[in-house]
Amino acid sequence: METTTGLIPLQAYLILASILFCIGVWGLINSRNAVRVLMSIELMLNSVNINLMAFSSYLDGDLIRGQVFTVFVITVAAAEAAVGLAILLSLYRNRVTVDMESFNLLKW
Amino acid sequence: MNIANSTELICFIILGTIVIVGALGVVFLNNIVYSAFLLGGVFMSVAGLYLLLNASFVAAAQILVYVGAVNVLILFAIMLVNKREELKPIKGLQLRRILSGLVCSGLLILLIRVDLTTTWNLPGPNAIGELSTERIGEHLFTDYLLPFELASVLLLMAMIGAIVLARRDVLVSDIGTGESADQILIEKKKTPILIDKISQ
Numbered sequence A: 001m002e003t004t005t006g007l008i009p010l011q012a013y014l015i016l017a018s019i020l021f022c023i024g025v026w027g028l029i030n031s032r033n034a035v036r037v038l039m040s041i042e043l044m045l046n047s048v049n050i051n052l053m054a055f056s057s058y059l060d061g062d063l064i065r066g067q068v069f070t071v072f073v074i075t076v077a078a079a080e081a082a083v084g085l086a087i088l089l090s091l092y093r094n095r096v097t098v099d100m101e102s103f104n105l106l107k108w
Numbered sequence B: 001m002n003i004a005n006s007t008e009l010i011c012f013i014i015l016g017t018i019v020i021v022g023a024l025g026v027v028f029l030n031n032i033v034y035s036a037f038l039l040g041g042v043f044m045s046v047a048g049l050y051l052l053l054n055a056s057f058v059a060a061a062q063i064l065v066y067v068g069a070v071n072v073l074i075l076f077a078i079m080l081v082n083k084r085e086e087l088k089p090i091k092g093l094q095l096r097r098i099l100s101g102l103v104c105s106g107l108l109i110l111l112i113r114v115d116l117t118t119t120w121n122l123p124g125p126n127a128i129g130e131l132s133t134e135r136i137g138e139h140l141f142t143d144y145l146l147p148f149e150l151a152s153v154l155l156l157m158a159m160i161g162a163i164v165l166a167r168r169d170v171l172v173s174d175i176g177t178g179e180s181a182d183q184i185l186i187e188k189k190k191t192p193i194l195i196d197k198i199s200q
Helices: A011-031 A034-058 A064-095 B003-028 B031-051 B056-081 B093-117 B129-141 B145-166 B185-189 B191-200
Strands: none
Touching: A011 B003, A011 B093, A034 A064, A034 B003, A034 B031, A034 B093, A034 B191, A064 B056, A064 B129, A064 B185, B003 B145, B093 B145, B129 B145, B129 B191
């Protein structure tokens, strides 16, 4: 069965993923709410996943190794979100705030 | 241009717009609850992009894991820590934002340039389309078996770690500062009625 990839170029997916990644980086640097930092990390992971999926569909359509990698990335992202939010909860208990600027226990 | 191609193009444009606008909303909106719901929208449109790329299994996994688990977990965390607080103004915040915005747009320009100038090895082999789920299964149980098993160990570790970290069991006094850190006492001071009700 032959499935054509249509007329969307590979570069369109790559540019979309680049934009999403840069938005995620900006949010990661500038968010003052710790939950928003975790959300920015999820955005960056998703942009990487879009890249992997696009490459696996356009350049490796036979073996689709990129899709397997995406499944692993999704697994690791789920684990990361669980541990990150648990750390956030225990920080909130000790500092009674979610402001990133007040989490300076390990600073100097 | 036949109707299938134009439908694909229109779907891509709509999904891409939702992804970018939603991501901007996640980063820029003031209300964190709106951000979390927009994040769910971004995850779902990314799943739509996967469907456009002939990957129905990964699209289903994306919906199940990201929208069903990660996003709900984030919403729960927001509800647990959601307290309206006035953030202290810090010096040079605006300057910091502008500078990091410049750095990020520079990174974006670099990435787009790399995307456009690299000569990709197109067209690749023919896509297998609907058989992708079976192929993923073959991969997971043959050449990617070890990472697959390691992923299960990782998930177990993350689960136990999350339970240990989020448990209500803290030292009586903080080691660094020496101040009282007994969680029950602190929370009793803050919300006396609630704790009494729970402990009865």
